[in-house]
Amino acid sequence: MSLRTLLAAELNPIETNALLCGGIGPRPIAFASTVSPEGLRNLAPFSFFNAFGSNPPMVAFAPNRRGRDGTVKHSYLNAVATEEFVIAAVSHAMVQQMNVASAEYPDGVDEFVKSGFTPLPAQFVKPALVAESPFQMECKLHQMVELGTGPGSGLMLIGEVVAFHAREDCFQEGILHPDRLDLVGRNGGAFYTRASGPSLFQIAKPVGRPIGYDALPEVLRQSRILTGNDLGRLANSAELPAQMSAERRPGDATTSNELEQAIQTALQREDLAEAWRLVALRVVL
């Protein structure tokens, strides 16, 4: 597989932005609600967004300088002037209205009105909550970090979360469940990702220090059938079975290909014990 290498210094800001947005995705979307010093509401989405600490809870988003002319956005001006913002998560049910709120309306236009979202009073900050959002954070500006001065340069706003609001029905067994939240993420171009339904999957956290890829038998690592994910799942085992006893059972595969396929099938149904039993058979073949 050939690699395309691009030097950052030789790219213009539009090409750079396209690479960042395509290669870093899906990105969570912060629907940022702010008010001007005069109290006028503003609402806009930002996917240069994430959480960066939980004690104290810190989030950051980046209403950057416009790529066209280097001017700054209303969300930035409001948040810096008032030192407050609300960040609302964007669910799939909100995505078309959110898109309307991203349009460049003139100063003083209330995107709650333009996009049809419902403002609700927040408890600790002046900017409004977005009633339709399943998860929201009231934030006080902690720090503004300027990452350049030209068009498209970063203006990162770090906020300390003073209150979380989560829709009651989004909790399942103590966690905010992705199927209930049904959030969307942003990819490159006009692509979005829906983080619910069949695209969700779970992975068991490594317990202690897993054996690692380097501990896997060489024949497995050379396999043309087992994938990186198959090997990664085996490498995530807590320990190598003490003795790999290769006791054949009736119906066990006999060729290396069939055995590797059987290992793969066992891993797909999360039957690690059976996978390792078959690995023992494969090793002695």
Ligand SMILES: Cc1cc2nc3c(=O)[nH]c(=O)nc-3n(C[C@H](O)[C@H](O)[C@H](O)COP(=O)(O)O)c2cc1C
């Ligand atoms: C899903 C989505 C994500 C966006 N992410 C960003 C971002 O991270 N940074 C940014 O500067 N603009 C981003 N934009 C564009 C802003 O939303 C847009 O410039 C908006 O008009 C800014 O509004 P304001 O001037 O009221 O703050 C995004 C747009 C969409 C639709």
